[in-house]
């Protein structure tokens with residue numbers, strides 16, 4: 001398994017860290033965007049990311065894994081194979097024919113499901129998946145993620161009964177990349193300023209999409 005420092009640099013070199021004035025979700029702009037979808041083209045990096053997530057998952061009691069679609073699906077699949085833990089998949093939309101399912105795979109009510117996610121900003125995407133899993137009768141109390149962007153999403157998720165463990169925090173990742181000479185001091189300052197100004201404290205902006213917010 002790569003060290004955290006090696007992994008950060010390998011992700012940067014693979015193009016997973018984009019810098020500039022980038023349009024993010026729902027029209028927001030950001031000076032840094034993480035595209036962890038690129039790891040599917042780099043099997044060794046994907047394996048190492050999955051191994052770090054497995055390390056975080058070790059002390060969490062769970063019987064199933066579920067990746068937030070789509071970016072976390074391959075990561076959850078690698079974790080599932082490595083740890084021999086069954087996986088379920090959430091569809092973006094309910095299938096309209098045959099099984100009419102929102103969750104694919106075999107599960108039973110009250111099973112403990114660990115959620116896998118690539119990036120947490122507001123926590124909205126992760127919460128949407130948690131909401132579906134809970135509405136199908138699964139117990140969801142934890143998530144493992146590659147990157148916490150330090151924008152408040154982890155606290156919002158905690159308020160909704162989800163403990164998040166992450167491989168990287170944005171601040172920690174910036175420090176590693178700065179020390180490795182990949183990101184300048186000036187860019188680090190711009191990003192940290194943006195993160196301070198763009199914080200989330202609740203999921204009110206997406207409540208209409210969430211069927212179940214309670215435990």
Ligand SMILES: O=c1ccn([C@@H]2O[C@H](COP(=O)(O)O)[C@@H](O)[C@H]2O)c(=O)[nH]1
Pocket residue numbers: 024025032033034035036068071118119120121122123124125126153
């Ligand atoms: O740098 C980023 C930021 C976000 N994403 C994608 O968005 C969601 C996380 O945002 P929330 O506001 O927490 O819903 C996540 O599913 C990422 O896939 C990203 O890829 N890169």
